[in-house]
Amino acid sequence: MISVSVIAWALKKELGSFFSTEAHKDWDLTRYINSAARAITIWRNFDFNNYDYEIVITEWITSYDIPYQISTYFILDENWDEVDFLNFTDYYRTKDKTEVIWIWAEKLKCTKPWTYTIFYRGFPPTITSLSGNLDIPEHFYDLILLKSTYFGFMDIQAY
Numbered sequence: 064m065i066s067v068s069v070i071a072w073a074l075k076k077e078l079g080s081f082f083s084t085e086a087h088k089d090w091d092l093t094r095y096i097n098s099a100a101r102a103i104t105i106w107r108n109f110d111f112n113n114y115d116y117e118i119v120i121t122e123w124i125t126s127y128d129i130p131y132q133i134s135t136y137f138i139l140d141e142n143w144d145e146v147d148f149l150n151f152t153d154y155y156r157t158k159d160k161t162e163v164i165w166i167w168a169e170k171l172k173c174t175k176p177w178t179y180t181i182f183y184r185g186f187p188p189t190i191t192s193l194s195g196n197l198d199i200p201e202h203f204y205d206l207i208l209l210k211s212t213y214f215g216f217m218d219i220q221a222y
Contacts, residue, residue, distance in 0.1 A: 067193050067194065096197065099214060116130055118178070125172055127172075129171045
C-alpha cells in the first residue's frame with residue numbers, strides 16, 4: 064500500500080502548487096491519483112488488481128450488481144466447476160440461458176440458483192481523500208506519481 068498523503072505532497076511539488084495559493088485543490092489531486100491508478104490497471108494485468116467475488120444467485124432474482132471488471136478470467140460454482148459466461152451479444156443470441164452467466168459492466172444475469180465465485184481483473188478501491196492508503200504495492204509509487212502528474216498537466220492544458 065502507498066500512503067496517499069505522500070503521493071499528494073510529491074504531486075503538489077511536481078505541479079508547482081505547494082503553497083496555500085495552490086491551483087490544484089485536494090479534490091483535484093484525489094482525481095489525478097484515482098485516474099492514475101485506473102490507467103495503470105487498465106494498461107497491464109498486475110498481481111495486485113486480481114480479485115475474486117462470491118455471489119449467491121437466488122431463484123426469484125435474475126439480475127445482480129457486481130464490481131466492475133476490466134476482464135473476467137473465469138467463474139466457478141460451489142463444486143469448483145467452471146461455468147460458461149457470455150458477453151452481451153452472445154447471451155442474447157443464446158436460446159437456453161439456464162446454464163450460462165451474462166456479465167456486462169457492473170451487471171450479472173443468471174437464472175440458475177447457486178453460489179458462484181467470479182475471478183476477475185478490476186480496479187483498486189477509489190480513494191476519497193488525501194488521507195489513508197492507495198491499495199497498490201509500494202514499488203508502484205514512481206509510476207503513480209508520474210501518471211498523476213500527467214493527469215494534472217492534462218487538467219491545466221484543458222484551460
